Amino acid sequence: MTLGYGVMVTLQILVLSFLVRVRVPQQKIAKSLKSTWRFLVTNLKQLRNMETTLVLLKPSCVQRQLIGEVVNRFERRGLRISGMKMMQLSDEILREHYSHLVDKPFFPGLCASMQASPVVAMAISGVEAVQVVRTMAGVTNGRQAAPGTIRGDYSVSNQQNIVHASDSVENAAIEVKRFFKPEEIFDYQSGAFAYIYGNGECK
Numbered sequence: 272m273t274l275g276y277g278v279m280v281t282l283q284i285l286v287l288s289f290l291v292r293v294r295v296p297q298q299k300i301a302k303s304l305k306s307t308w309r310f311l312v313t314n315l316k317q318l319r320n321m322e323t324t325l326v327l328l329k330p331s332c333v334q335r336q337l338i339g340e341v342v343n344r345f346e347r348r349g350l351r352i353s354g355m356k357m358m359q360l361s362d363e364i365l366r367e368h369y370s371h372l373v374d375k376p377f378f379p380g381l382c383a384s385m386q387a388s389p390v391v392a393m394a395i396s397g398v399e400a401v402q403v404v405r406t407m408a409g410v411t412n413g414r415q416a417a418p419g420t421i422r423g424d425y426s427v428s429n430q431q432n433i434v435h436a437s438d439s440v441e442n443a444a445i446e447v448k449r450f451f452k453p454e455e456i457f458d459y460q461s462g463a464f465a466y467i468y469g470n471g472e473c474k
């Protein structure tokens with residue numbers, strides 16, 4: 272969005288200077304200024320306020336052909352997909368991603384389950400997206416996850432639990448960088464933004 276934002280601002284400035292030069296009535300210039308101002312405010316709010324979180328659709332999701340169902344949930348909620356790709360996870364990336372679990376007895380089994388097939392990596396954006404997505408995922412163990420959550424609706428396992436979702440804003444930033452190159456993240460503007468968030472929700 273940053274590039275698009277720059278282009279739009281430059282265009283608006285060019286249009287305004289053109290209007291002034293060809294002596295367009297002041298009323299029309301004021302109208303144009305107003306729409307420029309509204310555009311700037313809306314977009315600066317989006318820039319300041321959006322979080323991007325990492326979701327992995329695990330082999331338990333891919334193998335059970337639930338990719339569409341799970342992606343659909345994020346889209347229907349009003350979250351924006353900023354990046355998405357299929358990848359086969361290496362030992363290295365798993366050791367880094369699950370570094371807090373390498374000493375656990377279930378770690379080898381966890382790695383095997385994460386490498387059983389490709390996963391789908393997603394970068395998902397929205398206001399407070401980290402917490403929103405984490406709540407949608409539900410608690411780790413699918414048997415204990417609340418119905419209505421992704422894990423609660425599609426899994427009955429502690430390990431084959433369909434999705435990974437970043438657990439904090441700090442980790443989300445690290446994890447998005449771990450799985451995506453900068454050019455794989457698309458910071459585009461959602462046309463539905465004004466219908467997804469109300470006034471004052473973007474602080």
Ligand code: TYD
Pocket residue numbers: 372377381410411429430431432434435436438
């Ligand atoms: P963890 O980071 O504790 O949970 P979450 O995925 O909810 O952030 O654990 C990472 C993954 O490790 C978890 O999604 C599934 C697997 N796991 C097991 O296989 N057995 C276990 O007992 C636990 C706690 C996790």
